[in-house]
Amino acid sequence: MSPSSAPTRRPPREERVAQAFVFLADTLVDDFDLPDFLHDFTAYCTDLLDADGAGVMLADKDGRMRLLASSDETARLLELFEIDGDQGPCLTAFRTGETIEHCHLATADTRWSLFAERAYRDGYRSAHAIPMRLRGQVIGVLNLFSRNPDPLTGPHQKLGRALADVVTIALVQHRIINDHRTLAEQLQTAFATRLDIEQAKGLLAERHRIDAAEAFQRMRRHARRTNRKLSELAADITAGRATLPDPEP
Known part of the structure; x- marks a missing residue:
């Protein structure tokens, strides 16, 4: 857990x-x-x-x-x-x-x-x-x-x-x-993924007028609710293929 x-x-x-x-x-x-x-x-x-x-x-x-x-x-x-x-x-x-x-x-x-x-x-x-x-x-x-x-x-x-x-x-x-992938290959992918996450976080923060930390937490919650990898959701957000629903009032 x-x-x-x-x-x-x-x-x-x-x-x-x-x-x-x-x-x-x-x-x-x-x-x-x-x-x-x-x-x-x-x-x-x-x-x-x-x-x-x-x-x-x-x-x-x-x-x-x-x-x-x-x-x-x-x-x-x-x-x-x-x-x-x-x-x-x-x-x-x-x-x-x-x-x-x-x-x-x-x-x-x-x-x-x-x-x-x-x-x-x-x-x-x-x-x-x-x-x-x-x-x-x-x-x-x-x-x-x-x-x-x-x-x-x-x-x-x-x-x-x-x-x-x-x-x-x-x-x-x-x-x-x-x-059997090498650790270096895994990390290289992770570095690129991290950039997607940071970009998505910035887009969401600007779009929803919230700080970066709250944008990241909302993205994580949405990924888990929809049973998606955080990295995949971030890539879709930066590419304009996805966004997050507005928080419930």
């Missing part, structure tokens, strides 16, 4: 942890949708790791980092800023394969001063980057942003590492099962 489809009653933390691992480990469903899957992953991370923002960057076939999912618009823009500026804890975690923490973002760090200034201006006080690796190969990074300046607690560090590991394994598993 994904966070967005959870019942109104908030289950105990232990139950939510179990739900996360069951959901994240299953990529064998016929309608598996990578961008939607990774968005749910970021939602689990913000819930279970007490983070205020989360995102997933994955490497393309040329080793360049691409943003595939984020928990909200603030985190998304910060991660794009990090990629464009080619500096930040997330990129360092990818290059070194080591978990990177930058607590107390108000404190200068010569490695990524521009990133720290932007993150602090966005309201974050610490950043935590966990590499997504399998057998020594780093395929991406899980990024966590917090309004708390302190480092992750020991239990949260272990859980964050476990969540990143299970998603990495799930992505590789899906590659093997899904017609």
Whole structure:
């Protein structure tokens, strides 16, 4: 069960942890949708790791980092800023394969001063980057942003590492099962899909006069109600073949 489809009653933390691992480990469903899957992953991370923002960057076939999912618009823009500026804890975690923490973002760090200034201006006080690796190969990074300046607690560090590991394994598993396509090919498709989603989100926000976050949530709900992949609906919206119904009054 994904966070967005959870019942109104908030289950105990232990139950939510179990739900996360069951959901994240299953990529064998016929309608598996990578961008939607990774968005749910970021939602689990913000819930279970007490983070205020989360995102997933994955490497393309040329080793360049691409943003595939984020928990909200603030985190998304910060991660794009990090990629464009080619500096930040997330990129360092990818290059070194080591978990990177930058607590107390108000404190200068010569490695990524521009990133720290932007993150602090966005309201974050610490950043935590966990590499997504399998057998020594780093395929991406899980990024966590917090309004708390302190480092992750020991239990949260272990859980964050476990969540990143299970998603990495799930992505590789899906590659093997899904017609033996290479991970690079999957990611290349996902990058193009992400562009469709961002364009559709912008069109819907302008058309319905709502913010980007609400446009994305409406698109996800409509895709699920109509039993369609989010990526397919986004492509139809950008091509003018589909739109969303107005919300009920």
